[in-house]
Amino acid sequence: MSGQAAGSLRSRCPVSLVDWPAGVAAERPADGLLSVELRWLEGRITSVLPVADAQGLVLPRLVEPHGHLDKAFSWSDFPNPTGTYAGAMDANMREHRTRTAERVHERSERALALAWRHGLRAIRSHIDSLGPGAACSWEVLTSARQRWKGRIELQLVALVPIAHWSTPEGEHLASQVAAAGGVIGGVIEPPCRGRAPRQxxxxxxxxxxxxxxxxxxxxxxxxxxxxxxxxxxxxxxRTMTVSVPITCSHASSLSLLNPASLQRLGVRMAEHQLRVVALPLTNGWLLGRRGQATPLQRPLAPIRQLRDCGVCVAVGGDNVQDPWFPGGNLDPLALMAMGVPLAQLAPWDDEGMAPFSTDAARLLDLAWDGVFRPGAPADLIHVPTGGWPELLSAPPQRQVLAGGVWVQD
Ligand SMILES: [Zn+2]
Incomplete structure (x- = not known):
């Protein structure tokens, strides 16, 4: 990184991502974009003011709330040509048995370098944490987290079948995760019947x-x-009090409930402050398969309905070129370009922008919510020309500012 301590930028910013100083009134334009001038000094925004007729589009540096850096780019060696969930699990298991620290290091460095250039400021990565590849994956990713500190905040989640947490090894793993400042994760697979999953x-x-x-x-x-x-x-x-935040990643099959059941469930989820990460790309690829037929049912977390109930919902990219999804590149603008049509989210409305920006930051409990105001980090993505069509035509050219310094390619 090299650069200047002070700078400024005139561009257009989604209304919901600007916090005007008291007394400044701005009308809401039809495209939801306000012309603004951002000024910064020594890594912090010093002023955010309305201007006339700016060009391009500016967003805060964005957040990936759900990824898997330990297995990124493993599709070529472990493809899943059937595109099924079972096929992905099988290839994932074979990949896991061959893991070395060098491989995980290569994958995660490549992923983090892409994320940095594309304008991500935080990533929550799940890590396969049971079996031969677990220890080296944690070792590599905890040191990557240290190395990337100050550029990208990395949160690490221990991913195991949920029953593993009931074993002595699970107890030991929990201590290790806690010592590393990590997140307790787990897979709970349907049909989830009986007492065992509850226990x-x-x-x-x-x-x-x-x-x-x-x-x-x-x-x-x-x-x-x-x-x-x-x-x-x-x-x-209902039977225990939990004060740590709980995130439900995927929550895809909720979309198969009838509207009244979904509404009741959403209210209860909001009461318990459950958070949801919707993952349209991996879900779109793996779920709803019916042999060779084009799927007519596309299970995806019901983003709008859950938000209407008061649930915090973010959209994530999930897998990157691994057995679970052959595409993906840790590009938050590409994720918007693909996620907007799949989830029918309109980014020019606050409702449509929040899952990609402020709610993703809230879900990860980041220090900055992603709204430009004096004192916020001078962290932004600038698409210099055009507006929404250019932003949604993946992947647009962009400039990224991190801590008041332009990121060089
Ligand atoms: Zn995942």
Missing amino acids: ALRRLLALAERHGCPVDLHIDEASEHPAAGVRQLLRVL
Whole structure:
């Protein structure tokens, strides 16, 4: 990094991402974009003021709330040509057995370098944490987190089947995760019937609570058994108090509920302050498969309905060129370009922009919510020409400012 201590930029910014000084009134334009001048000094925004007729578009540096850096770019060696969930799991297992620290290092460095150039400021990465490749993956990613500190905030989640947290090894892993400042994760697969999943969830939540670790689950990533996992989670939460934040990643099968059931479930999720990460690309690729037929049903977390109930919902990119999804490149603008049509989110409305920006930052409990105001980090993505069509024509050229310094290619 090299650069200047002071700078300024005139561009157009989504209304919801600007905090005007008291007394400044700005009318809401039809395209939701305000012409602004941002000034910064020594890494911090010093003023945000309205101007006339700026060009281009500016966003805060963005956030990836759900990724898997340990297996990124492994598709070429471990492809999943059937595109099924079972095929992905099988290839993932084979890949996991061959992991070395060198491989995980190469993958995560490549991923973080891309994320940095594309304008990401934080990533939550799940890590396969059971089996031969677990120890080296944690070792590499905890040192990557240290190395990238100040550029990209990396949050690490221990991903295991939820029952693992009920074993002595799981207990040991929880201590290690807590010592590393990590997140307790887990996969709960449908149909999630009976007492066993509740017992496993109770144990997981108790461990997380004891260690003060946030929780992030792969839950209801399915085309059937609508909301079976979230229902079990809510049953457990009726009987215990949990103060650490709980995120439900995927929550795809909730979209198969009827509107009244979904509304009731959403209200209960909001009561327990559950958070949701919707993952349209991996879900779009893996779920709803019916042999060779084009899928007519596309399970995806019901973003708008859950937000209307008061649930914090973010959109994430999930897998990057691994057995679970052959595409992806840690580009938040490419994710918007693909996520906007899949989820029918309009980024010119606050409702459509928040899951890609402010709610993703809230979900990760980041220090900055991503709204430009004096004192905020001088961290931004600038698309110099055009507006929404250019932004949504992936991938647009951009300039990235991090800590008041322009990121060089
Ligand atoms: Zn995932």
